[in-house]
Amino acid sequence: MDMGLSVTVAAGVLAFSLISALAAISFSVLSSAESGIMLDRTLWEDFREHRWTVSVEVDSVTFTNPTTLKINVTNVGGVGIPEYEFKKVDVLVVYTAAVTGVKVIEYLKYNPSGGAGTWRVSSVSTSGVAGESINPICPCPTAGKGVWDPRERLSILAFLSQSADTMRGANALVATPWGVYGYR
Incomplete structure (x- = not known):
């Protein structure tokens, strides 16, 4: 070969x-x-x-103190948002830092216990009345089994990572896991 x-x-x-x-x-x-x-x-x-069935509106954004915002958000859509999905809800806040006077955009993670750089549910109201009777949300560390039903308003406490200038106001964006958001 x-x-x-x-x-x-x-x-x-x-x-x-x-x-x-x-x-x-x-x-x-x-x-x-x-x-x-x-x-x-x-x-x-x-x-x-x-x-097409989820919709939220940010009704108000107010300071309770220089490091905490109260954000009222209403589910104006046709379906509930399960409490176990809250970890996928995005909350962004815009405020002016007290020390530097610079605008800050801060992303807050869900934590039912709260803490700096997080948000949690403080209370729930239905048609302007405190409380709820269907699928109750527990604003506590053992949360997870409730549903944010249509027409329910969540009062969210947003814990900032730094002190804000409370005289300049703040804005908040709350987005569902499906990309639908409300802003004020």
Whole structure:
């Protein structure tokens, strides 16, 4: 057998092996991408289902002290928002720092116990009356089983990470897990 022919055959076998390996990897990547697309499709369907039925309005934003805002938010949509989803509710506040006089935009995380840089539910009212009778929300550290039902107003306490100039006012944006938000 000629040496040149052996090298050619070996190169062909090596090329075939590399092409087979690349094809297997490509198939694996495409299968993973297809699974991701299916997952994204499921999330998209969930988004579409809730996007048109969820709506919130920020009714008022007031200082209770230089490091705490009270934000009243009403669920004006057609469906309730489960309390276990509160960790996915975004609360952003805009205020002026007391020390520097600079505008601050702060993202607050949900924490039923409160604390600097967090928000929690202080109380719930239905049609202007304190309390609720359906799916009650527990404004306490053991929260999780209630629902923020349509027409219910949450009084949220937002705990700032620094003191604010209370004479300059503040604004708040509250966004649901489905991207629907209210701002004042």
